[in-house]
Amino acid sequence: MTLFEFKAPAILSLAAFVLTIACSCSNNGKSKPKVTPDSTRYTRTVLAEGLDEPMEMIILPGNDVLFVERKGGVRLYKDASKELLTVANFEVFSGIEDGVLGVVADPGYEDNHWLYFYYAVAGDSAVNRLSRFEFRNDSLYRSTETVILEIPTQRIYCCHSAGYLKFDAKENLYLSTGDNTNAEETEGYTPVDERPGRELADDQATAANTNDLRGKILRIKPLPQGGYTIPEGNLFPPGTPKARPEIYAMGMRNPYRFSIDDETGYLYFGDVGPDTKVTGADGELMSYDEINQVREPGFFGWPYFLGNNDVFPKYDYATKQEGPGKDPAKPLNESPNNTGQRELPPTQPAMIWYGKSNSRYFPLVGNGGASAMAGPVFHSKHFKKAPYKLSDYYDGKLFIYEWIRGWIMAVSFDEAGNYAGMEPFLAHWKFDAPVDMQFAPDGAIYLLEYGTNWFSKNSNARLVRIEYAEGNRNPIPSITMDGQYGAAPFTVGFSAAGTLDHDGNEGLAYQWTIEGEHYDGEEVSHTFSSNGSYEVTLRVTDAEGGRGSTTRNVYVGNTPPDVRITTGSNQTFYWDGVDFDYEVEISDAEEPVNPDRISLTFGYIPNGKDAAIVLTSGGDASSYRYLRGNALLSSLDCRSCHALDKESVGPTYQAIAQRYAGQSGAEGLLTEKIIHGGSGNWGERAMSPHPDLPREDAAEMVRYILSLAKESGKLPLSGALTLTDHSGGGKQGVYLLNATYLDGGANGISALTGRDYIVLRHPxxxxxxxxxxxxxxxxxxxxxxxxxxxxxxxxxxxxxxxxxxxxxxxxxxxxxxxxxxxxxxxxxxxxxxxxxxxxxxxxxxxxxxxxxxxxxxxxxxxxxxxxxxxxxxxxxxxxxxxxxxxxxxxxxxx
Incomplete structure (x- = not known):
């Protein structure tokens, strides 16, 4: 499994794993609060959205935020003007998981203006490069590129690039690298294929190779003139035979996100795990994601061990037989593809590990697909005068987060620095694939959310700022508008009536910024005279000085198509033996109507309240009959890998439906795959199991998917419908006639959908x-x-x-x-x-x-x-x- 897939000390006593809800531990003799802070004391502001695969960010002076997008973009959010700028575009190789992956500021940035980028060099040379550039006056000077380090890679097979960057308190630079190994042909084991010609499918040549920089976390000290030196204390001292001195920690699959605790010097990293059919010591499949604590350099097990040093058998790809696994105390890399040392350091177990089913040791993490990330450690003393710093309740806690499951956890430690428990953080919010989390100097939390679909520009890919307030809480602004899309000139009315103030302050002040113009008041109107995409910003201030802001976009240049259903029949009720006549009329101001973009569907929904779900999800006629299956697919982790008709990591539901259309036993086969997982039907990319999903729920999901291949019997734009499906169905069902039209976009504005519908209910x-x-x-x-x-x-x-x-x-x-x-x-x-x-x-x-x-x-x-x-x-x-x-x-x- 890749990052774009679903997906410690030796086991402590079970008491050590108990959830730490109220901790009376103290740091430096100061007692912590015992009560979790009220969730209403946080405000969440979306600063930018619609991003194209955001990766890593840095918070610059003045709360400007610079971040990179995988396909090459370098974006800058200007806090003062609330603008999002594109300041550079790298020419990169963006196949598999490569691209612009990491960015970090030099510890002396305010004086030297140096930024470091880790990216896959474009062209035929398979190299990932760490370089330094000057960034001044909102411009990245490409001519100042100074190469620090280059890492040869292979670009034939997917996956695992990692690429995160951080400096520690001693100004050492850390870089995480993925194993860069064929992850799609593992046959349910680990990639240790030693057959001739299969070198790129052997992780013993990368992650477990002391003489290779992949599958590692590297630590170097960059030099002003380029290049680097090796800090004292890495895993292998300079001059060690068959070992790279840059290696700080090794034996990793995809250490995608890590952090360094400046107080203890400990490094924490999340390692994205595989999908395997091997059973671990506690009976669970060894498909673990891990959170690791690195107190000193070491070997962290991959591809021989996972979790609490559970041992993988030695799988022989030629004979298809299992052999004995390695010894964690003295692992040996005996692969013919190994160019490094044969004897590896003792294996360090994970601090936290969890698979696809519910974890007996870490139950709060949930189940399903997984991609574990390690975020920052919070120390109150680093934010003494910061206005938005977190409560001291979180002092000394590590924040970890989950790309697939969308949660953030706060991890507590005992006095010896060992894992003591975890608890949900900001559990009242669901995050859409959080990909980076950092604290700003003012104490606010910045989050990058990658969004729903992989390898895509997502409307829900966002830069988010989260503020915590101890006293008066900031108001939470809300913008509603009477139109979001239209042709120029386009007049839009805006309202802030939905703004929320938990402290009940009277006299909220509203300030709007639209096209550089400023308006005051709860309700305002603005006319956009030219085509384009425009940001509308609302700032709300309360009487105590609390303030909040939010932004929405208005798009001028494309008018939503007008779709209308007319009928001479009753539009509220149906009766036995009475037909329903209809006619659909469609017009589009920007282009002639294209019949291929018209969707007209009609169906009976047994539960009338579900009609709203169908309309919200844009469902078609097949989804009416299989509504529960559609809803389950939307609620589980399936949406992280699949979409209805848009390619992502996994196949589209429509493609699955076509492949299995008419096949005997397809429903049972696919139901088993959802529950138990599998691979091999769409390449070797593994599908996550869902062992706790009720079989009937899985079957409902399959029925919906298979229904997509059935001919819907395309309706004419006018006619009469005989209403017979309600017979014997009770009084809760409704008929839904739904007409939609997707236009072709215009004047740089994306395609828009027009819709009309009629719902007929029991009389x-x-x-x-x-x-x-x-x-x-x-x-x-x-x-x-x-x-x-x-x-x-x-x-x-x-x-x-x-x-x-x-x-x-x-x-x-x-x-x-x-x-x-x-x-x-x-x-x-x-x-x-x-x-x-x-x-x-x-x-x-x-x-x-x-x-x-x-x-x-x-x-x-x-x-x-x-x-x-x-x-x-x-x-x-x-x-x-x-x-x-x-x-x-x-x-x-x-």
Whole structure:
């Protein structure tokens, strides 16, 4: 498994693994707070989004943030102007996982303006290069490139490039490198293929090779004139035969993210693990991701060991037989492809390790795909006057995070520096593939989120700033707009009405910045006169000086296509034996309508509340029938590797559906693959297992995927539909006619989708489903019913957007249990046009299931599609209960 895949000291006592929720440990004699800080004390601001594979960032003076994008971009976020600039583009080899991978500032940056980049050199020479450049006045001077180090690589097979950069307190530079080995033909074992011609599939030539710089964390001291020296204390002193002195730690698969604790000097790294079929000592598959603590240079096991020094068997790729594994105390690299020392240092076990199923030692990490990352260690004393520094509760804790699972954990240590526990951090937020995490000098946390799809520019790839406030909390701004896409000139109204202030400060001040112009007020309007993409920034300040900001984009130059469904039939209800006629009209201001981009689907959804999910997810007709499977695919880690129709690391769902279309037993086969994992059908790239997923859930997912290959029976743009699928299906289902059109984009603005839809529901509606009203709802569990009660003169129930076309009467199911009165049906509001009424006599029923009778309200035919009000009246007795109401039936017959 690669980073772009799903995916310690010897075992401590189980007590050491207990979750540390409240710690009374102290640093330097100072007691820590015992209570986890309130989550409302954090504010999260998206500074930039729509990034193209962000990798690593550095926080420059003034809170400017420079970060690199894998395919070559160097971007700069200017804090003062809130702009995102492109300051350079490297020409790089960006195949497999290579590209611009790392960036770091020199410890003396404020004087020398040096930045270091690690990138894959473009062209035919397979080399990754560490170079230094000058960065001044928001410009990267490419002519100042000074080469520090070059590492030969292979570019034939994927994967593992790593490439993260950090300086320690002694100004030593660390660089992580992946094993750069064929990771796709491992047959469920580790890549130790010693057959002739298979050298690139043998990790013993890289990660376990003392004479190779791949699969390592290197430590060097760059020289001003270029090149470097070797700091004292690396794993192999200079002059050691068959060993590279740059190596600080070795035996790694893909040490993608690491950090250095400036107080202890310990290095922490996350190593992205494999998918294997080998069972470890505790019965779990040895597909571990690891978080490692490096107190001194050493060998960390790959490809011979994982986790708590669990041993892989020696797999012979020629005979397909397992042999005995290595000895962790004295591992030997006996591969014919090894150019380094035969005897390796003793193997160091992981501090934290976890596989695809629930971990018995680290249960909080969850299950499914994994890509472990090690972030920074927080020390309060480094942020003494920082306005946004974290609570002292987190003093001395390490932050680790998960690319696939989207969480951040705070790891605690005992007085000896050993692992003591972990706890969720910012668990109220879900992060979209966090790829870098750093503290700013002002105490704020900066996060880079890679986004959903691999090797892609993602709309949810973001630069995020997170602030913590001890006293007055910052307001959380919210922008709503009455239009986001349009043709120039384009006037947009903006509102900050959704802004949240947890401290309830009055007199919030709103300032907007749009195209360099400034506006004040909760609601503003702006006209964009030219085509382009524009940032709209809202800054909100409270009376105590707290402030927050947020940004949204407006796109001018492409108007969403207009899609309309017209019908002469009722647009709210369906009835037995009544067809539904329709006509779809589409127009696009920028181009002629392309029939190939029209999608018109119709289907029956057994649970009407799920119609909103289908519309939100852009579902098609097949997703109606297999809605649960579609929802499960969206909620699990599957979306990190697969998409409906867009290539990512794994095949698209449509491609899977086509491959298995019509095959006998395909549902069972694919269900097993989801649960147990597998490889070999789409190359050797492994698929993560989901052992804790219920079999029926996995089967539902497969049914949805396979449904994508079925002919949907493309509907004409006009016609009549016979409604028969609801027969025997109860009263909760709905029909959904959904028309969408994707335009071709225009004037540099991406393609937009227009949509119209009609939802038809069962003609019986329960009183408790009202949208507005002033009655009480009684629920009687023994009678399995709810009904409206407490009805007095002037009470009402209202239902939004009701089409009464074809409705002849409304049967109101009433229990005459009070003084009686009159039911009036009106439109628009409580005193709107009266379209029908019925008188209810007095009665004295007390049992919930007694005396219910249908009272017909004959309609006069003079109505329109509007909000429907059911108003209850008794002019003579305005204080006593009138009656109870259970439900309404909208009949198309007199």
């Amino acid at each position: 019986e509606m329960q009183a408790e489903d009202f949208d507005h009203g002033n009655v009480s709802i009684a629920t009687v569990t023994t009678a399995f019913m709810s009904y409206a009660t407490g009805i007095k003169d002037g009470s009402f129930l209202a239902f939004d957007d009701m089409d009464l076309n074809g409705v002849a009467r409304i049967d109101v199911y009433v229990q005459a249990s009070g003084v009686g009165g009159r039911i009036e049906v009106r439109q628009g509001n409580e005193t709107g046009p009266l379209i029908g009424s019925v008188t209810i006599p007095p009665g004295s029923f007390s049992g919930a299931s007694e005396g219910w009778k249908a009272y017909p309200v004959e309609l006069d035919g003079k109505y329109r599609r509007d909000r429907l009000y059911v108003v209850f009246r008794n002019d003579a007795d305005r204080g006593n209960p009138l009656f109870n109401v259970d439900r309404f039936y909208f009949s198309n017959k007199r």
